[in-house]
Amino acid sequence: MKYILEYNSFSILESEDYVLLSGIKQKDVHIIKDDIIKNLLPLLLLKEEDLFFAGSAGKLSDPEEISKNINIILDSKSLTDSNNFDISILEFLKSQIDRLKYNSVIKDDDCLLVDWPFNDMNIDVIIHPSLNYDWVKFTRYCPDILNGESVHNGKYREAILSAITESINKKIVSYDDQNDNVREYSKLIFDRNKGMYTLNKSFIGSHGTLTKAYEVKGSRKLITSNPDKFVNILFGDDIIKDDLMTFDNILDIIKDQDYKFYNKLHQIKSRFYKNCMKLNIIPLTL
Numbered sequence: 001m002k003y004i005l006e007y008n009s010f011s012i013l014e015s016e017d018y019v020l021l022s023g024i025k026q027k028d029v030h031i032i033k034d035d036i037i038k039n040l041l042p043l044l045l046l047k048e049e050d051l052f053f054a055g056s057a058g059k060l061s062d063p064e065e066i067s068k069n070i071n072i073i074l075d076s077k078s079l080t081d082s083n084n085f086d087i088s089i090l091e092f093l094k095s096q097i098d099r100l101k102y103n104s105v106i107k108d109d110d111c112l113l114v115d116w117p118f119n120d121m122n123i124d125v126i127i128h129p130s131l132n133y134d135w136v137k138f139t140r141y142c143p144d145i146l147n148g149e150s151v152h153n154g155k156y157r158e159a160i161l162s163a164i165t166e167s168i169n170k171k172i173v174s175y176d177d178q179n180d181n182v183r184e185y186s187k188l189i190f191d192r193n194k195g196m197y198t199l200n201k202s203f204i205g206s207h208g209t210l211t212k213a214y215e216v217k218g219s220r221k222l223i224t225s226n227p228d229k230f231v232n233i234l235f236g237d238d239i240i241k242d243d244l245m246t247f248d249n250i251l252d253i254i255k256d257q258d259y260k261f262y263n264k265l266h267q268i269k270s271r272f273y274k275n276c277m278k279l280n281i282i283p284l285t286l
Contacts, residue, residue, distance in 0.1 A: 032123060093112045165196060
């Protein structure tokens with residue numbers, strides 16, 4: 001019989017006759033991050049600027065608090081430029097991890113889940129190769145709560161950026177011919193992995209008018225995956241991306257009456273609440 005001493009220190013791993021739980025404390029995250037840099041970068045012929053640690057691991061307020069995994073974003077362009085392979089990026093990553101003798105599995109066709117050894121157990125390290133590396137570094141940045149950068153994690157920042165994006169530029173494309181009801185409208189969409197898009201939504205279905213609009217097929221178009229251009233669209237010329245690295249800073253900007261979309265604040269607040277629910281975080285009062 002095997003016993004688990006600290007329930008909160010572990011995440012679920014299954015075996016034949018027991019469930020083992022594992023994770024890593026905030027105060028220990030830097031150790032495994034250093035080990036990843038030391039072992040992974042030479043293996044992939046990458047530099048430190050080609051790798052970004054996303055998520056809150058190592059940044060939460062309590063040094064004893066557990067993070068269940070560590071997320072890594074890799075610059076796909078740098079990876080392909082530095083290596084010669086004729087298989088998919090994920091297959092190449094898995095083949096290289098295999099050289100370390102670590103277990104790994106391709107997950108959802110967009111990331112590699114690795115059992116990274118640490119102190120007689122394995123930590124879930126999730127490697128995400130990205131073709132939009134600069135964009136993802138910006139959108140998935142998480143403030144360092146442990147060192148006082150903010151009191152709100154990166155999900156709140158994502159929720160407010162998405163809320164602003166979806167609130168500022170809704171336009172009616174067409175009305176129903178028989179009344180004044182909106183038939184189709186366009187809006188902006190925030191995708192944290194790919195960029196900012198525009199798309200159309202319609203209330204007209206094959207059997208008549210719908211109560212909930214659906215995305216019109218073929219209408220989605222990329223506006224930008226450049227963080228600087230994105231910031232300029234949402235905030236104007238006087239704000240740069242470094243001004244927007246915490247939820248708190250973003251909130252201060254949009255609540256200022258000089259903000260270019262201050263007249264959309266009510267819509268932003270409403271959208272922010274819905275985004276918090278989607279991201280499974282406690283909604284804040286703006």
